[in-house]
Amino acid sequence: MKNLKYILISxxxxxxxxxxxNLALEDSKSGIDKQMTAIHTRTDARRKFGSPALVFExxxxxTYEYKRIDGxxxxxWMMPVIGYFMSWLQDTYSYEETNLFIRFQGDNVxxxxxxxxxxxxx
Amino acid sequence: xxxxxxLIVGLGLWGCAIPKTPSDVDLHDGARHFRSELFDTGSRGQxxxxxxxxxSKDGFFGINYTNIIEVENLQTxxxxxxxxxADSKKTLYDTAMLPIGKYRVTDAMLQNISETRxxxxxxxxxxxxxxxxxxxxxxxxxxxxxxxxxxxxxxxxDFVKGDPRVSKDGAKMLNKLNIxxxxxxxxxxxxxxxxAEFGKSFEIRLAKDAK
Numbered sequence: 001m002k003n004l005k006y007i008l009i010s011x012x013x014x015x016x017x018x019x020x021x022n023l024a025l026e027d028s029k030s031g032i033d034k035q036m037t038a039i040h041t042r043t044d045a046r047r048k049f050g051s052p053a054l055v056f057e058x059x060x061x062x063t064y065e066y067k068r069i070d071g072x073x074x075x076x077w078m079m080p081v082i083g084y085f086m087s088w089l090q091d092t093y094s095y096e097e098t099n100l101f102i103r104f105q106g107d108n109v110x111x112x113x114x115x116x117x118x119x120x121x122x
Numbered sequence: 123x124x125x126x127x128x129l130i131v132g133l134g135l136w137g138c139a140i141p142k143t144p145s146d147v148d149l150h151d152g153a154r155h156f157r158s159e160l161f162d163t164g165s166r167g168q169x170x171x172x173x174x175x176x177x178s179k180d181g182f183f184g185i186n187y188t189n190i191i192e193v194e195n196l197q198t199x200x201x202x203x204x205x206x207x208a209d210s211k212k213t214l215y216d217t218a219m220l221p222i223g224k225y226r227v228t229d230a231m232l233q234n235i236s237e238t239r240x241x242x243x244x245x246x247x248x249x250x251x252x253x254x255x256x257x258x259x260x261x262x263x264x265x266x267x268x269x270x271x272x273x274x275x276x277x278x279x280d281f282v283k284g285d286p287r288v289s290k291d292g293a294k295m296l297n298k299l300n301i302x303x304x305x306x307x308x309x310x311x312x313x314x315x316x317x318a319e320f321g322k323s324f325e326i327r328l329a330k331d332a333k
């Protein structure tokens with residue numbers, strides 16, 4: 001009975017999360033740092049992460065941007081009774097965006113940077 | 123008392139079982155909110171636009187339309203939607219932080235969503251009606267550029283719904299979309315809010331027809 005309760009809670013919480021974008025990209029800085037140890041060229045980057053979300057010039061060098069966005073439903077309705085009725089009026093969720101920028105000199109990786117940002121929205 | 127407690131816990135658990143899982147559209151919509159960490163990378167620019175239409179009416183019997191403008195990044199094919207609600211005098215603008223590149227307006231329409239409830243015996247029947255008016259820009263190619271770390275005012279998008287009846291001289295009045303500079307009408311308070319949020323004042327560079 002106790003295990004069933006935990007299973008049900010896990011299913012409910014998992015149902016609230018979703019992701020979009022370059023999903024081969026890890027969603028943490030440490031995870032991406034680990035991935036980047038094997039990335040040395042444009043070909044490596046495309047093979048690992050696929051087509052970049054954006055290609056632009058930064059500091060005079062071609063730059064690939066990879067991004068993923070992860071979101072979660074907000075649990076405002078978890079308050080008994082009041083939360084249930086409030087959920088009728090307001091659908092809200094939180095999101096976190098992870099961006100990897102890889103700069104190339106010639107065909108080789110010159111450097112990379114990771115930006116993580118997010119917020120909540122209605 | 124025990125039954126009341128069970129009812130409260132039951133309702134709470136029921137509410138927990140209906141979470142809002144954000145869709146792809148929700149996530150992209152969230153991602154267009156301004157964040158300085160991303161803006162400062164040089165991969166984003168910020169746009170501001172205003173909109174209005176000639177058919178929304180306030181008042182008890184009035185119907186107000188959401189002015190919807192969809193734009194597409196011509197390099198990445200990403201689409202973003204900007205919304206201005208005509209029924210809220212506080213929100214006459216929309217802003218978005220977009221990846222840099224050239225954009226084209228791919229859709230412009232007016233939309234109203236209304237719900238009506240009727241009662242059949244003990245049952246409440248709710249019906250949702252969506253009214254849309256499309257084709258405001260015809261074959262025009264309206265484009266604009268988003269450049270690194272720029273904050274730009276794209277213009278005021280005026281949706282003019284034509285009269286479907288044929289006029290006396292035989293011409294039909296079609297729907298039109300006019301873009302003009304109404305930056306002088308933006309209250310100073312609003313300009314200061316944007317400057318505080320985006321870190322700089324906006325430049326004026328209207329969306330226009332591609333040559």
